[in-house]
Amino acid sequence: LVLLLFSWCFIFFTEYSLILLIVGIIILDLSVQAVHVTNQSMIFMVRPEARSRLTAAYMIFYSLGSALGSIVSTNIYANAGWNGVCLFGASISALALLYWMITYRFTAQITGTSDVK
Numbered sequence: 001l002v003l004l005l006f007s008w009c010f011i012f013f014t015e016y017s018l019i020l021l022i023v024g025i026i027i028l029d030l031s032v033q034a035v036h037v038t039n040q041s042m043i044f045m046v047r048p049e050a051r052s053r054l055t056a057a058y059m060i061f062y063s064l065g066s067a068l069g070s071i072v073s074t075n076i077y078a079n080a081g082w083n084g085v086c087l088f089g090a091s092i093s094a095l096a097l098l099y100w101m102i103t104y105r106f107t108a109q110i111t112g113t114s115d116v117k
Contacts, residue, residue, distance in 0.1 A: 001097040003031035008090035014082060035096075036062075 010024030043054050069092070076084040 001031070001035060001093065001100055003027055004035065005090060005093040005097060007031060008086050008093060011089070012083070012086040 004027075007024045007028035010020045010027065012024075014021040014024075040055065040058060043058060044051055047054060073085050073088060076088050080087075
């Protein structure tokens with residue numbers, strides 16, 4: 001999630017450098033894939049016998065979030081341009097990071113992935 005947030009710093013400077021856009025997209029893609037795999041592995045630890053149903057539900061909400069993000073980004077671009085889209089992307093990334101930080105202790109206790117007490 002930190003890399004995801006960091007990627008928007010590169011993407012923001014697209015006007016000045018196409019290389020920064022490429023670097024930002026690579027970092028964004030790698031971090032989104034890492035978050036995706038981590039989310040699914042955490043879900044599978046909780047209910048391994050329900051993998052198919054959990055994967056289906058996860059992918060439905062993942063797709064809905066992607067569609068909603070595209071719609072909102074299009075509207076933001078129309079009103080605030082590229083800087084607005086980058087701010088929106090960074091804000092969503094920061095909210096995800098904040099949510100993880102708040103819920104980490106609880107999630108670690110449920111999944112048994114940490115020595116958090």
